[in-house]
Amino acid sequence: MCGIFAYLNYNVKRDRRFILEILFNGLRRLEYRGYDSAGISIDSSSSSDPNGQLSFSPLVFRQEGNIDSLVKSVYKDVASIKLNLEELFCVHAGIAHTRWATHGEPSPKNSHPQTSGAGNEFLVVHNGVITNYEVLKETLTRHGFNFESETDTEVIPKLAKYVFDKATEEGDQSVTFSLVVLEVMRHLEGAYALIFKSHHYPNELIACKRGSPLLLGVKELSEDMHSGAPFLDLKFISENRHPKELFLSSDASAIVEHTKKVLVIEDGEVVHLKDGGVSILKFENEKGICGNALSRPSSVQRALSFLEMEVEQINKGKYEHYMQKEIHEQPESLTTTMRGRLKRGGSTKAKTVLLGGLKDHIKSIRRSRRIVFIGCGTSYNAALAARPIIEELSGVPVTMEIASDLVDRQGPIYREDTAVFVSQSGETADTLLALDYALENGALCVGITNTVGSAIARNTHCGIHINAGCEIGVASTKAYTSQIVVMAMLALAIGDDAISSQARREAIIDGLFDLPNKVREVLKLDQEMKELAKLLIAEQSLLVFGRGYNFATALEGALKVKEVSLMHSEGMLAGEMKHGPLALVDENLPIIVIATRDACFSKQQSVIQQLHARKGRLIVVCSKGDAAAVCPGGSSSCRVIEVPQVEDCLQPVVNIIPLQLLAYHLTVLRGYNVDQPRNLAKSVTTQ
Template identity: 35%
Template sequence: MCGIVGALTGRPAAPLMLDALRRLEYRGYDSAGMATVVGDALHRRRAAGKLAELEAVLAADPLPGTSGIGHTRWATHGPPTAENAHPHVAGRVAVVHNGIIENHAELKAELKAEGVVFTSDTDTEVVAHLLDRAIRAGQTPQAAMAALMPRLTGAFAFVVLVAGEEDLLIAARRASPLAIGVGDGEAFVGSDAVALAPLTRRIVYLEDGDWAVVRRSGVQVFRDAGVPVQRREQISTVSAAMAGKGNYRHFMEKEIHEQPEAIAHTLHAVLDSGTGAATIPAPLDAATIPKITIVAAGTSYYAGLTGRYWLESLAGIATEVELASEFRDRDAVLPEGGVTIAVSQSGESLDTLMALRRAKALGQKTLAIVNVPESTIAREADGVLLTRAGPEFGVASTKATTAQLTAFCSLAVALGRKHGRLSEERAAELRRALAGVPGRVGEVLQREAQYQRVARELAHSRDVLYLGRGLSYPIALEGALKLKEITYIHAEGYAAGEMKHGPIALIDEKMPVVVLAPSDGWFEKTASNVAEVRARGGRVILLTDAAGAERLAEKDDHVMILPDVEPVVAPILYAVPVQLLAYYAAVEKGTDADQPRNLAKSVTVE
């Protein structure tokens, strides 16, 4: 989602903010801008397109000043034009904003009735005008903010810069993340700690509903009504080096190759180093759990679908998986003592956060599976199962996905052992299989040249079908999503058994069909579906192991042979080839693998 930065420093602010915005490019955006204050004057530069466009504007007309705010915008209200780019200015006030002000229409009508003229299509501009009106009426910026917060509805984060106030930023958040960086005689604001990593590691995370007065000397945090509260300063674990691509062309490529380490780190975090047993987070540490409900969106939803197979088959616990955007708004019937697991890479996905809150309101215990320990979802859940993938900058999730799968499988094994569903021998066998996954993923990556060759052909297709059964079905869905996200090729994932209930009508000699077929309990039925594809001239791209290839492959197939693994952990391994196929197809097509059009890394608006 959109990126926010703010700086109060003794150095020129514009270069610092431009560098910080570059570290937020992974969130997705389509315009950018900055404003600074010098004395009683605000100075602003904006541009549609990527940061290179803004950089050119700044080179031609540099921004003065040591205090400022910056923004990368992902269009919601109004197209991605320079006029709609942030910051928005009204009189003495400049504002950058993430999220949506839901009641902006009525606020705009109120202001228009007073003669206010709007210069953009955005909901953000009402914030600037309301604050400017209050300041012109004699209120201090702090008093104006205290009065404004209760009037705004929606999910948002914003930072305010005021002419004549070179030592002041006002920051606010409601359901959209915002972090404040504390330096030596400096202060910074960012959408997340990644933006601030080279500037400071001392971070104050605002809680939902907080707003803050930020000065070089320190931070004061308040609730909606202006009541002061204390927020703990933390030392961020995010480093500036984490934002680099190294020798890779794209962050996505780099993050695909970081998966052995991400999976291993996640395993080390969830497995006891002495016994090897997985740790069960507090809300799940009960003798009986009547039902687990998993809520998630996008790729995390597919990880949740895989988790359902594991939780039911290994732990014997009834499990449902819900799209967070649907769950949050429907009248779900949940049992007393049930557990809701919220899954999110960023821990800030708005639909998932709201689904978590809905579950809590319905009396459920809650667990977060997230990659960011300081995130809102992590803070609001009763317990946290932390993945250790490190920051992920590519919009299309890769290492965070396999880390989520690793966490789910480890959790299911632990619960299965605790509830007597698994013997200690079988549990130990599965833990050994999990421990071997990083090495097997490394073997897949050593063979990536073959995926590159097949992807060149895939890149010129109009439609692609992905098929899988059982544990492979969610990975088929994930493979189709990856291809759609970064190549813009239409792709669909199906349970292989559903192919003959409709999708078979689409299959002809122009239709590539990617089949996930590890040698597991579903293999024979998958093989029959492959025969049906061949009978209709479909081009088979087969992902299987050596035994599966011997039994199923034919000379006209593209066959990618994966290492042998315990079938239970195969989804973690098979997620990697579908990532590679999508990535190299994007490279072949020349699309932006890191920042695909219309997409954002963390969706923090509805």
């Protein structure tokens, strides 16, 4: 959940002010992930050590609150110590961090970078959780280390100092930065992405990860034959001393404005930035201190890839908030998701779906004993919305698992199962743990993510990229609707060999082609939903009832209202209404009922009648022209929101949009930050 950013300039002169602004801007690009404090580290003015070598003492600035608070604090502190902002550096390594508190309340002492102690010999920024930090803290305390923060992170720089001091005491004067970090990793348990900085290794940075995202961006400032190539051999980078800028970040959004050449760092890799080069070492847990020296690890050769993202995607454009922008981008995100995957056929050809990422595995999926969908939050809801059509077209039993619960209870996963992992980021910690569990049990693992190169995309056997585009708002909107569409296409692909369902499949394909236009139509309800939000602004609770395809709509609509507007809301299966929830109904509690035309329509009419009989305060989402059919006593008895009718399996895509708009307007009207909901972060990469 924390944001990590680092900047290293090599053989290119940058003044301290420029370096500070690069770091601050990198943090601003990560703000959407959620945070409560921030910090940076840069070098002080250079001085000579006893051997005549130039050395730099790292300065650390940390502040509770937003990035602007940090910026003001840094410039105030810089002025007080009379630090020259115009001083030029041909080489400089700076690190920065936004923290989302897990261990210890938001405060400067708990902010990152965390330090090894006086002198800032080793500094670390960290995303993740160290699960064995208490044991490490006790050990380090016995060796004379004093701890100042309440964080789990502080053990890491102190452990680095301990490893370094022990190696030098034992005569290993040539111990490298990467070997120190490898030894530190050997003692860490949990999930992490780390960047190390040390005055013992000036102008060097080390990055490593296990279970949390981290990318390296490379910007060459000289012309070379590879500059236009989509892939670049990293060996070429490591063997030249051309002027360059190197960036490390937990998110591509902080890198894309500088370069599109990136390396997605994999679990267990240690990336060492030194002398303009990039070297990658592989962490091997069984290795450690061997004799009087740290063991030498094996190196890894990798290629840079080309980032498929534009700077415009991370700007708000004409919109006031990212969530608003992303709600209104859904016609385009759906079109992009389907582009090249739907085939209209012709006079002699059937309409089909082509999913290249599954072509070698589709027969195995059809033969599965069952299909298990695994996800968290919004991704789970998207899979739930798609479950009925996958069951219908595949004929394979479909079960649903919340990732954390599957791992907690070690639920049965078999070799004959297909396990489908749904995640917007592709880095969700609970979903990754469930993936490891499914792989261990021999299941065929399919990934559905919005992030190329993510951990789920890399570690599953096959998968589908959602193509929804960059999603900045914490509350997922366009990724949710694109996930449903991708899973509907998955159902079509699995069922493509059944002649009996051909007419049904072709009707769905026609519906998919027209879906972006239907979404544009429903987005015209924006002002109507704003007026509804004004009526609900002072309410404390909201119930949402759905059934069939739209049980997921009820869950997701309630989740959106809950997470951004901070109003208690609950999505409920309408079939369970009489088994408890009916006790809540009175003339004050607002209740939304999803009652569009599908197989459950008559049952939802009955639900509305029962709620009306108990003077329920009703808001009904129905198909166009059905207002009279869903309002028992006419328009005065309930508020009706009419939406376009589409194929039943695609209706959840249309039906969720009014609820997304309602959540957005409720949040703005209630005065909350819609893009950074309280206590929430975009990428839930810690457990």
